[in-house]
Amino acid sequence: MRNVGGAHRGLNMWLVQRASALIMALYLPGFLVYALVVGPLDFAAWHGLFVPLAVKVSSLLFIAALLVHAWIGLREIFIDYVHPMTIRLPLLFLFGTLYLGCLIWAADILWGVK
């Protein structure tokens, strides 16, 4: 059988990877400045950083962007190096599930901060 590639895929993944990088690039300096303004970071101050809802939301967005970015990067690596579909598909599923779990866990941690 001829080896065919699917049309109309690839662009979205590439775009989402750029978009997630943008979110991270905006969040990280912003958070750094915010933390510096708050001052010396002992445990109480660090804890206090995450009390405002805006920080919770932006931090969760950042973590979501990080995980999406990482998953697409892994997909690229698997497409390049892991050729048998019987291994590639379970790997993509495994890391997809793992990262989704991480996201829910991160949400739980962030909203646990009172």
Added chain:
Amino acid sequence: MKFRIYRYDPESDAKPRMQEYVLDFDPQGKKVLDALIAIKETLDESLAFRRSCREGVCGSDGLNINGVNSLACVTALEGLKEPIDIRPLPRLAVIRDLIVDMGQFYQHYKAVKPYLINLDPEPENERLQSPEERAELDGLYECILCGCCTTSCPSFWWNPDKFLGPAALLQAYRVIADTRDQATDERLDYLEDPYRLFRCHGIMNCVEVCPKGLNPTEAIGKIKTLLVKRSL
């Protein structure tokens, strides 16, 4: 001068070997191809390699010289570390010694339909372009299809059958960028796939080795921009 040259005849040799040659040769002003021709004439007539124009125009003597893909006919001998290691272009099947099977490479070239598609009736004279429109093709049309870029690209090494490679993608953009071509949408359809174009990770080995100083990565970036533009 000392050379270590890749030798392999798939019909009689069990595996490839590197053969040493010591050539009494003044490298002043000479190119690697001059040395190869001298080795073939004076030391070993069984050595096989391709060459034609011997001045960087035909693109038939793309080789891996001291680990870098380049054209033997334009690579100066002076300054090369000895022994000079000469191998065939990576990742292509060896037919004999330094001669590789370019079939896969040409197949990708063919796949991007490297010719103008224009269904309008032929005008009386030529199809005209403004100087600005013509300038868009600079840095694209000069490609001589030597294969140095594609065979230096790790993405091509991992998926040589599916990823088109920098040379074919540069040619794809050459026709996309041409105002006389009418098949832009079909061309972009063909490239919008996880493999054909999007295996490019911007490694830029292609830019580094191109003997004509072209920039396939930039052309690939422009195709990506067009893909984004039409999807929004």
